[in-house]
Amino acid sequence: MDEKCSDFQTAVDDYLIRHRSILDIMTKYQEASARVNRAFAKTVTECGCVAVNATRQQAPADIEYSDLKQFMSSHLSGEPCEQCKEVLTKELGHSLFYLAALCNLSGISLNEVMRRECNTVTTLGFFHLS
Known part of the structure; x- marks a missing residue:
């Protein structure tokens, strides 16, 4: 995994020619993120392979925080079809x-970002994003 991540980061550096400005990259990253959101929305609104059934999260009042996950819903039903998976994967x-x-311009290893975040998640566990 470390080598693939490094290879990917090198390839990005080699092939990103036109939009090398930090401003270009930040806005392109934001646009790419919006396209991920739009592609997922289309799995619901156009294809229908996924449905969103959102309601208020329900959990017993006396539950331990460590047991809360089993009561939380993603609000999704179904799975993206092959065509939607293809679009989502691309986006x-x-x-x-x-x-x-962004990592390249700031001199940060993407692999190091993932390693540190993984360590943070596994160290802090339930309290990581609470």
């Missing part, structure tokens, strides 16, 4: 491309 790839470009 996620573009987002990852610009994330790697």
Whole structure:
């Protein structure tokens, strides 16, 4: 995994020619993220392979925080079909491309970012994003 991540980051650096400005990359990353959101929305609104059934999260009042996950819903039913998975994968790839470009410009290893975040998640566990 470390080598693939490094290879990807190098490839991004080699092939990102036209939009090398930090401003270009930041806005392209934001645009790519919006396209991921739009592609996921289209799985619901156009294809229908996924449905959103959102309601207020329900959990017993006396539950331990560590047990809360089993009561939380993603509000999704179904799975993206092959065509929607293909579009989502493409859009996620573009987002990852610009994330790697941001790492390149700031001299940060994408692999190091992932390693540190993984360590933070596993160390802090339940309290990571609460």
